[in-house]
Amino acid sequence: MSESEHRMIEILRILDEQDRPIGSKLIADELKNKGFNLGERAVRYHMQILDEKGYTERIGYAGRQITRQGREKLEKGLLYDQVDFINSKFEEMIYLSDFNYMTQTGNVVVNTSTIYNEESINIIEMIVESGLSVSPYVNINRIKNSDEIEVTTLCGTTIDGILLNEGIPSQPLYGGILKIEDFQPIKFTELISYRKTSLTPLDVFSTPQYTSVIDVVTKGKGSIPANFRVIPGAGKEKTIDILHKLDKIGIGGVIGISNESEDLLGLPVPNGMVGIAIVGGITPFCAIKELGEEIDIKIAEELKDFKSLSPITASITPVLKAPTVPKQTKLPLLLSKSWNLIQQVDFDVEKRKGDIIANVSYVKKEDLDESLKIMGETYNNNPKYINPYYKLLNHPTDNDKVGIATICSLTIDGLLINNGIMCNPVYSGLLELTEPPTFIELISYTGTTIDPHKIFISKNMTSISKDGIGKILASFKEIPYISRDYAVHLLDILKNTGFSIYKIGKPREVTYNAKAENYNFGIVAGGGLNTIGAIREHGIPIEVKSIETLVPFEEMDRL
Incomplete structure (x- = not known):
């Protein structure tokens, strides 16, 4: 830029x-x-x-x-700038919040969401009473001559601001999903880093596919959104004292605090640091979504005077126990899990033989013919952007389902590396097919536990098979400029084979709204889940899986 x-x-x-x-x-x-x-x-x-x-x-x-x-x-x-803006926005909010917990005056960071049903307020109150919120302090604004109700709740970023004002640098690292069993926090099961993403992490997980807040409140088992941050170990004692004082005035939501350099809920804590897990400020809103009610959630959008908020309930009985479970296995990030598969790719572009990385998604056998028809139509309507290869596989346990394997774009990284060219998967994104095409969302591979393409599909953000301007799945990769000529040669062969190679960039070039580091160039490739996303768009239930296994390319069929 x-x-x-x-x-x-x-x-x-x-x-x-x-x-x-x-x-x-x-x-x-x-x-x-x-x-x-x-x-x-x-x-x-x-x-x-x-x-x-x-x-x-x-x-x-x-x-x-x-x-x-x-x-x-x-x-x-300018999405290549936006992926840095999300983190900087939270840093800005942390700096600007000036709440004094001793006098209970000043500005706090809030989430303001819109609901459309008066009954939803009762759900918010129930979740707040269970302790699964940052604070009972809310602002309810009923819009005149409308069925809209704006509900403002306290964001956990407020606590980071309070700690900073007390000289303790709190660094938000991840937003994610926390597993609960018997009312006890067990471990984080999904994560997205606050860095290098165009989507706010907890916004990604604010769907019933990921959360079960009501089950946690009523049954003690399920998943809730939560944030993870670290502070210097030297500030732990002072932080605990501040958190106790905040709890007395109605600001809390702390799930657990680690010892110095000790893992917390399956997440590694750097040497000399202390980890803190805090319930997501949007948790009450997620409960509303789980009931199928319409809601528009906005996260950490603004600052409000604390005095503009008031308690929605006078009684809070926390349902969660302290996280005293044994040390959990560390949660691996997506790219860490993928490198072994990438290294095993041995596809020969000249012979068109060898193993590729496959996504494997599952449909009921009764829906298979219709699913293949949709895949074929999607490819025929836009062969430039859709990979035509697939393979049917048996389901490992369910005879009523069949797997549809498609080529994962990480195959490209594996092929180039196997030919002596370093290729780094940088972003998974949503590409809008304007002229020229433009990435409208990007999430870094290095900061997430889940394939972002699955996120875009689950949040109904694609329009792969619909009329109008399409929104398809694509990825952005970086290759050192020194190897550009040979890389272009191999990529051209791949493209002629039917692989979805959309664009080969130049050094320092903004390629479809994504930008490679200096001395590298970027390539944009199609996502392997595009035909799977098209099936879901047609209302056919499909279990979307990605980066699952290796499959011989020569055994694949073509649409």
Whole structure:
């Protein structure tokens, strides 16, 4: 991104944060706070460009405001910048929160979500009473002449801000899913890092596919969203004292605190650090989703004066026990689990023989013919973007189901490495088929335990087989520039074979909205779950699996 582009995206962010038009002086002041030394005259120049592009508009003498088109540009137009913005947004909120727990005054970080059913408030109250929330302090705003109800709850980021103000640097690392058995926290089962993602981690897991909050409250068994952060070991005693004081005034949600350098709930804690797990601030909202109620969840979107919130209940009886279970096996991240498969790829591009990495998803046998028909139609409608290869496999335990194996894009990394070319899987993403195509979501392979493509499918974010602009699964990989000529030769053969190779970038080039590191170039390849996602879009129940096994390429059929 050029410096000018960076300035303009920051201007759009400043305008997006305002609820009124603002002038160039205020924009210049805000830019200075963000590290950009830009005077009013320069701001006006950049604003003129943004006006011409339709991203902003002048409102009389009041100043300018962002347009709908500008918000779309901000959300997805510079995604290679956005993957760093999520983490920086939380760092900004931590810094700006100034809540004084002694006087109970100041700003706290909040999640504000919209519900559409008055009964949902009772669900929120039930979850808060169980202790599965950061705080009972909420704000309920019933929108006039509408069935919308805005519910504001405290975000766990508030606790990070409080600790920072007390001189304790708290570093949020992961948002994830925590397994509960007999009311006792057992271990994290899924994780996404706060770094290198365009989606807020807990937003990813805010679906009934991942959470069972109500079961935890009523039965003591299930899964809840939770966050994991670390602090220096030297600050543990002071932190515990602060957390006790916060608990007395109604700010809590702490699930567990590790000893120095000791794993917590299956997560490694670096040497000299202490791990802290805190319940996700969106947990009450996840319970509403589990009941099938409509809700629009927004995470850590803004700061609010603590005095604008009030307790939704006066009685809290925590249901969770302390996490005193034996030490858990460490939870491996996705790429760590995948490297062994990548290394075993021995596909020969010239002979078109050898093992490839396969995704294996399962459907009922009665749905198989219709599933294959959908896969065929999806490929025929867009052969440029869809891989045509598949293989049917038996289900390991269920005779009523059959597996559909498709080629995983990590096969490409394995093939290149097997030919002496280092290839690093960097991002798994959602690609919008505009002209040129554009990544609109990216999640780093190195910071997640789950294939992001499964996430995009589960959250109904794809439109692989539907009319209009398609949104398909794709990945972004990095290759050292020194090996570019040979890599291009092999990739061209793969593409002619039917593998989905969309774009081979150049050094320092923004490739479909993703960017390789210096001295590397990027390649964009199609996801192996695109035909599987198309099946799901047609309403056929399918158990989506990815990066499952090795399959001989010569045994695969073609659509």
